Amino acid sequence: MFVLTCTQILQSQNSLGFTFPATNAERNQKCSYFTNAFRQKPKEVGFGIKREGNNLYFTTNNKKWFTALFKKSGDGIAIDVVSKSRYKCENELDASQIKGTVLPAVFAQKLLRGFKKVTGTNSFRTLVGSVPAALAKEELEFxxxxxxxxxxxxxxxxxxxxxxGWDLLDMGVYLDSLTYKDKSINTSDKFITKYKTLKFVIPFQKNKYDYSSEDIKPLYDSLRLTDFNIKKINIKAYASIEGSLKRNIELQEKRANSIVKSLQTFQKPNIVTEISSSENWVEFLNDISKTKYKSFKTLPKQTIKNKVVGEVSKDLEKYLQKHRKAVVILELERKDKYKNMSKEKLVATFNDLVLKENIEEALVVQNSIFEKLKKESSPDLLNTLNVPKQRKFVPILNKNSIYKYILNLSYAKIAFDELKKIEKLDPKNKNIKYNLIVVKFIIWKNNWEKIEANSFKQEILKLKSYGIKQHLIDRMLVNFHIVKAEKDMRARKYDEKDASVEFIIDTYENFNLSNYDYLSLAQFLTYYANTDEATEVLDEKVKTITIDEDLLFYYLNLTIVDEYAVDSQNYRTIMLNAIEMNRDRFCKLFNSSLEDGVTFQLLENKYLRATYCENCTK
Known part of the structure; x- marks a missing residue:
């Protein structure tokens, strides 16, 4: 909507050389061609403004779309040069469509005459103006x-x-047991075979910070770490919000260091440690939502602190006591007695154990060989392992074949063919049956060979008869419909695509999701359904302090430009969660879009501006 006063409209029309439609009816009449051109613009078409020195260029990756857009002599482009100084927290914002300095318009003839391919790229550009000298040193957007x-x-x-991007939900593969990918939102694929992580919460007593090994031992024993050492520990310590921030942070760091010191007494290898501390605003705001103090949710943090004293503090203690805690993440390393053995020695040891039919120990050595292979992209070393094609060696044969797929997805077809041969040795082996379905998904998704969808679905359902649990089958069925939806979309079978999306929405809560699974599911729904469905997947998770940081910022990425979402009752809680987790990362969202921010013009929104000014300008 165009938000301009009558005076502004007259001034702009007089000085800028173009008019502002005053009503929706006038805009619909004058702009129908442009409206349709943008509505029908392929999503692959990109455009923007690029600054070189003080020159500003309109750039696009599609020449045909650009030249078709500017047909009449009065069609053109003007640039509004917006400075971040407009959004200083002490300033009052005026409600205006024009936010900065508008440069003289450049019309069709000049735009098309200057439109040229950028050397060495697939982009085209044309000059549309230059930065005014008075603004040249400011942080700008265009x-x-x-x-x-x-x-x-x-x-x-x-x-x-x-x-x-997004991927299929992680189904894992059967090695010695069901093994999942260690895939985070910002890293590449790898599988967990040696490392695993545990996340748990330790509650704190008020003002207590000294934790002895006796305090921690029941927790340590419950983790059953017989086969593992703690390689790394990450502790996020939370204080309740009442009292001095400095005192709260000091207390939390003492608590965290005390926990690390106690855990270190249970093992010799040193534990790499990361500790951070903050106040638990997220759970405080969640908990007061249905109390007589719910009006506090809209107040500045310092105002809330000033109110949570005396009788109010005592009244809220039943909540505050639950807010003092540490979220502890342990990265575990499997104890490996063959760790220092060379690849060649490992292979010789393995082959000797197989020859002696010591299968149990051969499987242990095989895992150590897999660890060596993690640093390589080729599975050639596996070809030096001599394993007879006999039923008693199926556990070893299965691991050798499926590990080729683990090393590189491009080996999926090779792994599938090998597993089909191993299946003949043990036709009812559930691990083989499960692994075959996993690699068959990759073959189907990438169209490496023709697979009939309904027959494949029946194979998935039949896994139950081999002892595969229903939640694992449900995960596979969701993946089945993810792939099917993509294929139906390409074939323009929109009703069938919609049916698959509906199945996914109805089923995904039947099983646990990793952080990357949440991302993949939300991204899929954004593309094939709508953003509302995607955000609903994450709505509750983003209000918890145990959420993965990257997943939380993904949610902000998905919603922060949506005024309706930002205006919702819980959005401040979600933003404070991000701030307490990584203040710098949150504040950088409001940098210029040319300086790795989303855009500082987000600060036009009063709720975002209030949060930014409270947390990012001190």
Whole structure:
């Protein structure tokens, strides 16, 4: 919507050389061609403003779309140069569509005459203006005004939102046991075979910070770490919000260090330690939502602190006592007695154990060989392992074949063919049956060979008869419909695609999801359903202090440009969760879109601006 006063409209029309439609009816009449052109624009078409020195260029990756857009002599582009200084916290913002300094419009003839391919790229560009000297040293963004026959038809702000891919939900594979990928949102694929992580919460007593090994031993024993050492510990210590921030942080760091010291007494290898501390605003705001103190949710943090004293503090203690805690993440390393043995010696030891039919120990050595292979991209070393094609060696044969797929997805077809041969040795082996389905998904998804969808679905359902648990089958069925939806979309079978999406929405809560699974599911729903369905997957999780940082910031990436989402009752809680987790990362969202921010023009929103000014300017 165009938000301009009558005076502003007259001044702009007189000085800028183009008009602002005053009503929706006038805009619909004058802008129908541009409206349709943008509505029908392929999603692959990108455009923006690029600054070189003080010159500003309109850039796009699609010449055909650009040249078709500017047909009449009065069609053109103007640039609104916006400075971040507009959003200083002490300033009052005026409600105006124009946020900065509008440069003279450049019309069709000049745009097309200057439109040239950028050497060495697939992009095209044309000069649309230069930065005014008075603004040259300020942090700037450049909004685009699209003009149709000298009427403003579209005011475009550029959002620099991170892009994310998605994948199938992780089904794991059977090695010695069901083994999952260690895939985080910002890293590449790898499987957990030696390391695993445990996350748990330790509650704190008020003002207590000294934790002895006797205090920690029941927890340590409950973790059953017989086969593992603690390699790394990450502790996020939370204080309740009442009292001095400095005192709260000091107390939490003492508690965290005390826990680490106690855990270190149970093993000789040194534990790598990461400790951070903050106040637990997230759970405080969640807990007061249904109390007589719910009005506190909209107040500045310091105002809330000033109120949570005396009788109010005593009244809220039943909640505050639950907010003093540590979220502890342990990265565990499997104890490996063959760790220092060379690859060649490991292979010789393995082959000797197989020859002696000591299968149990051969499986242990095989895991050590897999650890060596993690540093390589080729499974050639596995070809030097001599394993007879006999039923009693199926556990070893299975691991050798499926590990080729683990090393590199491109080996999925090779692994599948080998597993089919091993299946003949033990036709009812559930591990083989399960692994065959996992690699068959990769073959089907990538169209490496023709697979009939309904027959494949029946194979998945039949896994139950071999002892595979229902929640694992449900996960596979969700993946089945993810792939099927993609294929139906390409075939324009939209009703069938919608049915698959509906199945996924109805089923995903039947099993646990990793952080990357949450991301993949949300991204899938964003593309094939809508953003509301995607955010609903994460709505509850983002209000918990145990959420993965990258997943939380993914949610912000998905929602922060949506005024309706930002205006919701819980959005402040979600933002404070991000702030307590990584203040710098949150505040950088409001940097210029040209400086790795989303856009500082997010600060037009009063709720975002209030949060930014409270947390990012001190």
């Amino acid at each position: 909004n685009i005004l699209f003009l149709n026959n000298k009427a403003l038809c579209r005011y475009q702000t550029t959002y620099n939102l991170d892009s994310y």
